[in-house]
Amino acid sequence: MRGMSVALHPTIALLQTSSLTTVVQQEIERAILVGEYAPGFKLNEAALAKKMGVSRGPVREAFRMLDEAGLVRTEKNRGVFVRDIPVDEAIEIFDLRAAMDELVGKQLAVHITPPQLKEIRALVSAMEKAVKALDAHSYHLLNLKFHDRLVELAGNRKLTAIYRKLIKELSLFRRLNLADGWLMPISAGEHRKIVTAIASGDAEKAGRAMFDHVMDSKQRTIANDLRRQSRADGAAPAA
Secondary structure, rough: OOOOOOOOOOHHHHHHHHHHHHHHHHHHHHHHHHHOOOOOOOOOOOHHHHHHHHOOHHHHHHHHHHHHHHOOOOOOOEEEEEEOOOHHHHHHHHHHHHHHHHHHHHHHOOOOOOOHHHHHHHHHHHHHHHHHOHHHHHHHHHHHHHHHHHHHOOOOHHHHHHHHHHHHHHHHHHHOOOOOOOHHHEEEHHHHHHHHHHHHHHHHHHHHHHHHHHHHHHHHHHHHHHHHHHHHHHOOOOO
């Protein structure tokens, strides 16, 4: 009858809520990964719900999912904050990622197809254009896409899932590493070297190129952290 509200079946209601929560979670995650919400930033449940046009329930559940993913931390009676990963934890992630990338490089050198090789070459060309334009934001996004696509092309779903979780946690450090414009050409050159090694069909060479790239990123992270600490110490007032 017209004007009567129809109660949803519990399963349908659950699916709708779950789908909405996923959309909210993905949007907040995207904002964190591209730097819209910096480490330490307090996420306001009510403000986000209003901004996205949803109730607070999906936002609250999205916070729980993001906490499990390691992107936010929930502090009792204080709220939800974007995580600021300590440098020692980042270094541990770099070491894990290096081993995974080495495996990916070896597999791609043997199994990559010509269309796939063309695709990753195009990504590197786009990265080089971003370097010339001094566009650090676009470079960062292309950097993420390049590495994610390489892992995806390796065809190991478990490895891809674990890798993506690690990369999300490292996202801020990678942005900081590229914040200084002079580092972007160096990074782009390393990516070009990776593609050349994969195209050569030499598994050991490709694995080593990817491993070395991650280790170089790790060293840049350590150096950047030391510089930030030095600047912070220099700015601190005398006791």
